[in-house]
Amino acid sequence: MKLSLTRRRALQAGGSAAFAAFALPARAARENPFGPPDLIEAAKKEGKIVYYTANFTEVEQEVIKAFNKRFPFVRIEMVRAPGGQLITRIKTEAAAGKLAADVIDHSDRGLMLELQDLFQDYAPPNAADYLPSVLVSPKLWPRVTLGWSIAYNSALVKNPPKSWLDLTKPEYGNGQIGQVIAPSGGTTWTRILFERKILGEDYWAKQATTKPRLYPSGAPASDALVRGEITIAPLLYNIVWTKKRDGAPLEIFFPPEGVPVTPMRPRSRRPRPIRMPPSSSSTGASRRKARLS
Amino acid sequence: MAQAANALVLPVARARAPRLPLARWLWSGGILVALAFLVLYPIAMLLVGALTNANPIVEGIRVGDLSPANFIAVLANPNVHAALINSLVVCGAGTAVAVVIGLTFSWIVVRTDTPCKTLIAATSILPLFVPPLVAAVAWSILGSPRTGLLNTIFAGFGLDWRVNVYSMAGLIIVFGMYYAPYVYMFTSAALRNMDPALEEAAEVSGANPTRTLLTVTFPLILPAIVSGMLLSFIVMLGIYGIPAVLGTPANIPVLTTYIFKLTAWSPPLYSTAAAVAIILMVVTGVLVWLQQRVLSGRSYTTVAGRAFRPAQLKLGPWRYLTLALAVIYLLIVVVLPTLALVIASFRKFMFIRDIAALFDLRAYGSVHYDRLFANPLVLRSVINTIEVGLITAVLGGVFAFAIGYTVTRTQAPARKSIDVISTLPVAIPGLVIGVAYLWAWIGLPGGLYGTIWILALAFIARFMPDTIKALSSSLMQIHRELEEASWICGRGLVGTIRAIVLPLARPGVVAAMALLFILAIRELGSSLFLYTSETMVMAVLLLDYYEGGNLGITAAFSLIQTMLLAVAIAIAHLLSRGASNKVGLGRTG
Numbered sequence: 001m002k003l004s005l006t007r008r009r010a011l012q013a014g015g016s017a018a019f020a021a022f023a024l025p026a027r028a029a030r031e032n033p034f035g036p037p038d039l040i041e042a043a044k045k046e047g048k049i050v051y052y053t054a055n056f057t058e059v060e061q062e063v064i065k066a067f068n069k070r071f072p073f074v075r076i077e078m079v080r081a082p083g084g085q086l087i088t089r090i091k092t093e094a095a096a097g098k099l100a101a102d103v104i105d106h107s108d109r110g111l112m113l114e115l116q117d118l119f120q121d122y123a124p125p126n127a128a129d130y131l132p133s134v135l136v137s138p139k140l141w142p143r144v145t146l147g148w149s150i151a152y153n154s155a156l157v158k159n160p161p162k163s164w165l166d167l168t169k170p171e172y173g174n175g176q177i178g179q180v181i182a183p184s185g186g187t188t189w190t191r192i193l194f195e196r197k198i199l200g201e202d203y204w205a206k207q208a209t210t211k212p213r214l215y216p217s218g219a220p221a222s223d224a225l226v227r228g229e230i231t232i233a234p235l236l237y238n239i240v241w242t243k244k245r246d247g248a249p250l251e252i253f254f255p256p257e258g259v260p261v262t263p264m265r266p267r268s269r270r271p272r273p274i275r276m277p278p279s280s281s282s283t284g285a286s287r288r289k290a291r292l293s
Numbered sequence: 294m295a296q297a298a299n300a301l302v303l304p305v306a307r308a309r310a311p312r313l314p315l316a317r318w319l320w321s322g323g324i325l326v327a328l329a330f331l332v333l334y335p336i337a338m339l340l341v342g343a344l345t346n347a348n349p350i351v352e353g354i355r356v357g358d359l360s361p362a363n364f365i366a367v368l369a370n371p372n373v374h375a376a377l378i379n380s381l382v383v384c385g386a387g388t389a390v391a392v393v394i395g396l397t398f399s400w401i402v403v404r405t406d407t408p409c410k411t412l413i414a415a416t417s418i419l420p421l422f423v424p425p426l427v428a429a430v431a432w433s434i435l436g437s438p439r440t441g442l443l444n445t446i447f448a449g450f451g452l453d454w455r456v457n458v459y460s461m462a463g464l465i466i467v468f469g470m471y472y473a474p475y476v477y478m479f480t481s482a483a484l485r486n487m488d489p490a491l492e493e494a495a496e497v498s499g500a501n502p503t504r505t506l507l508t509v510t511f512p513l514i515l516p517a518i519v520s521g522m523l524l525s526f527i528v529m530l531g532i533y534g535i536p537a538v539l540g541t542p543a544n545i546p547v548l549t550t551y552i553f554k555l556t557a558w559s560p561p562l563y564s565t566a567a568a569v570a571i572i573l574m575v576v577t578g579v580l581v582w583l584q585q586r587v588l589s590g591r592s593y594t595t596v597a598g599r600a601f602r603p604a605q606l607k608l609g610p611w612r613y614l615t616l617a618l619a620v621i622y623l624l625i626v627v628v629l630p631t632l633a634l635v636i637a638s639f640r641k642f643m644f645i646r647d648i649a650a651l652f653d654l655r656a657y658g659s660v661h662y663d664r665l666f667a668n669p670l671v672l673r674s675v676i677n678t679i680e681v682g683l684i685t686a687v688l689g690g691v692f693a694f695a696i697g698y699t700v701t702r703t704q705a706p707a708r709k710s711i712d713v714i715s716t717l718p719v720a721i722p723g724l725v726i727g728v729a730y731l732w733a734w735i736g737l738p739g740g741l742y743g744t745i746w747i748l749a750l751a752f753i754a755r756f757m758p759d760t761i762k763a764l765s766s767s768l769m770q771i772h773r774e775l776e777e778a779s780w781i782c783g784r785g786l787v788g789t790i791r792a793i794v795l796p797l798a799r800p801g802v803v804a805a806m807a808l809l810f811i812l813a814i815r816e817l818g819s820s821l822f823l824y825t826s827e828t829m830v831m832a833v834l835l836l837d838y839y840e841g842g843n844l845g846i847t848a849a850f851s852l853i854q855t856m857l858l859a860v861a862i863a864i865a866h867l868l869s870r871g872a873s874n875k876v877g878l879g880r881t882g
Binding site for chain 1: 437439440541542544554555556557558560561562563641642643644646664667668670728731732735736742743821822824825826827829834837838839840841842843844846
């Protein structure tokens with residue numbers, strides 16, 4: 001309890017800094033890529049962020065490790081839960097006045113929009129680089145661009161598919177294909193709608209004839225692919241790429257019909273690592289930010 | 294005969310505990326208030342959740358919103374029908390397998406001259422302590438149809454055998470193997486307490502051993518078989534880990550996996566999940582009621598009160614066959630799964646094309662352990678788990694003792710209500726009650742939410758029936774005369790408990806606390822909504838790793854959890870050595 005009070009006090013001090021961060025033009029942001037020095041100093045004093053995420057623990061540990069290289073003085077305390085459970089936790093905690101999170105990362109924009117009153121306006125230093133159409137609220141910020149690819153186990157598949165439509169062919173039937181179910185989260189809904197809009201209204205029915213194996217999310221599906229439980233699967237590139245990098249027998253390609261993505265920053269001049277804004281650390285309980293991945 | 298004996302002791306039995314009517318009412322009232330907080334209030338929240346479409350904390354509870362519409366919609370949902378039927382089939386057939394295994398081993402241990410019986414007895418109980426998720430992950434590594442190690446080995450030896458645990462049969466056998474100890478514990482106790490004179494009479498009348506077994510022995514212990522059977526069925530019904538890992542790839546949903554899916558979906562369907570949970574509770578509740586009835590009938594069928602030693606069947610050379618059966622069971626249930634976890638935890642990728650690849654040492658390394666120990670949450674979760682286990686064991690043990698003593702040894706008012714309410718949690722799977730605990734307790738003043746204590750409270754509530762059961766049997770073994778003697782000598786109630794009851798019941802109390810500690814280490818379901826970043830426990834982190842799709846790290850962490858459990862069991866065994874009651878009527882989630 002004491003901790004959250006302390007944070008609330010720190011927040012009062014940090015309010016103007018947050019506004020300043022929002023007002024920074026793109027050029028200033030490049031000069032101070034992590035926010036103004038007083039904000040970083042405030043973060044140092046507070047020393048902790050409680051971070052809720054629906055992403056996978058291991059992936060987030062990597063992000064936290066990278067963040068802590070730059071900001072070793074800010075401890076990240078992470079709570080990870082599947083999307084639906086996380087939303088329930090956030091809603092219940094908030095209603096009881098005990099929302100512990102400082103930053104929330106969730107993949108479902110629709111669900112987060114319902115909760116936007118919980119968060120404070122915020123803008124990262126590079127706010128001007130974001131595509132305006134992805135900014136649904138000044139309280140919610142896209143965090144990462146995720147794109148769908150098709151991956152296959154190269155040790156087992158001799159005649160790999162080459163397109164989304166190939167996945168409806170009988171030769172890939174009988175449980176060879178793994179599919180992540182639609183309600184898994186926001187990114188999966190993106191792929192599902194892409195299939196209906198671009199590949200045709202009957203794509204789902206055609207796909208069902210191959211009797212795909214269903215997975216609750218991308219991570220267990222990617223593991224099953226590596227093990228050879230399934231041999232082909234549409235998967236988010238970032239999930240399978242790390243496994244391929246580490247030597248797993250995988251091949252990945254982007255199908256010619258198109259790639260369902262959750263776009264973020266097409267105006268970015270050079271690729272930048274994903275990072276948690278340091279300004280968030282100096283805020284606190286009532287100055288929470290939500291991030292959409 | 295027994296009545297005559299009772300009549301003889303009546304004058305002494307008239308001695309009563311010191312009469313303090315107000316204190317007795319206050320005592321019972323206090324226990325009832327605590328039970329209402331721990332049990333009734335969360336269940337009420339769950340019911341509200343099922344009868345509305347709202348989160349009762351967020352939207353508040355309005356009586357006008359309560360409607361059976363949501364519940365009726367769930368009852369009409371074909372997905373729920375499929376999950377319910379699958380649950381009943383899997384758990385029913387799994388129970389049948391458990392009965393065959395449990396009964397066989399209890400007969401081998403108690404009634405035959407098979408060598409190494411201590412080892413067999415330990416083996417028969419051991420699977421109870423393997424967390425379901427760990428067992429399932431290990432069996433998916435061993436028995437997956439495409440990549441299972443067993444299938445790779447069979448193919449390597451040119452054998453045409455195939456194992457497929459991703460199937461109804463696979464689920465049934467794994468359930469049967471891991472929940473056979475419930476049947477074993479009930480039936481071995483009954484066999485031990487049975488008067489051999491009845492079997493001797495059958496033999497004298499010319500019946501061969503098999504006929505005696507089938508027509509005399511088993512019918513006599515039928516109540517024990519039925520109660521063991523019902524308990525294992527109830528426990529299986531509430532298990533998430535095994536059907537999640539083995540049933541999901543084969544598209545076999547059961548009620549628990551369906552509930553979990555509803556809570557994890559985006560958007561979450563909590564009221565639907567709560568309504569499905571109510572169905573699960575009703576099925577379980579009916580079975581618990583049946584079990585209670587069967588248990589109450591037990592005293593009519595087993596003969597007690599005389600000292601005897603159950604006759605042991607001399608198996609001759611066949612005794613090595615029974616020993617071999619036990620060794621095979623040990624191999625299948627403990628050794629092979631552990632080996633699978635060791636291989637998976639040291640292998641960089643679990644893609645094993647053929648048997649030669651299995652022995653390719655270049656594919657092995659400590660990468661998963663390195664990653665595991667680099668995660669600060671791992672150490673924290675181990676510390677938190679031990680801490681919450683200790684708090685649960687001590688507080689839960691004391692509370693269960695208070696309830697057990699009140700119900701079995703006193704004339705306190707409302708004893709029956711206390712007994713019934715404290716048994717209720719047995720009918721509610723952890724996965725279901727987890728969110729109800731969150732709804733019920735988050736609003737409490739005093740900052741309970743976000744601490745280890747809220748987890749401990751949930752575990753105390755959830756495992757109360759198990760603890761009380763473990764304690765009550767040892768309390769019942771202390772003859773009332775001893776307490777009465779103490780009262781006659783002028784000691785008060787508290788003094789008597791301290792000087793007479795506690796020292797005598799100590800082994801039972803220690804065993805119950807150890808059981809609570811072990812169950813708390815394994816518990817997943819009720820932790821899911823109550824942990825925070827600072828109170829992460831091992832079971833939740835294990836699920837995280839499993840869901841995160843890294844089998845290697847999951848296997849490595851499973852082994853660490855198993856080792857911690859093994860140490861806990863060894864300590865519990867040392868502490869409760871000599872205790873006559875059984876450790877381990879535990880449930881899991």
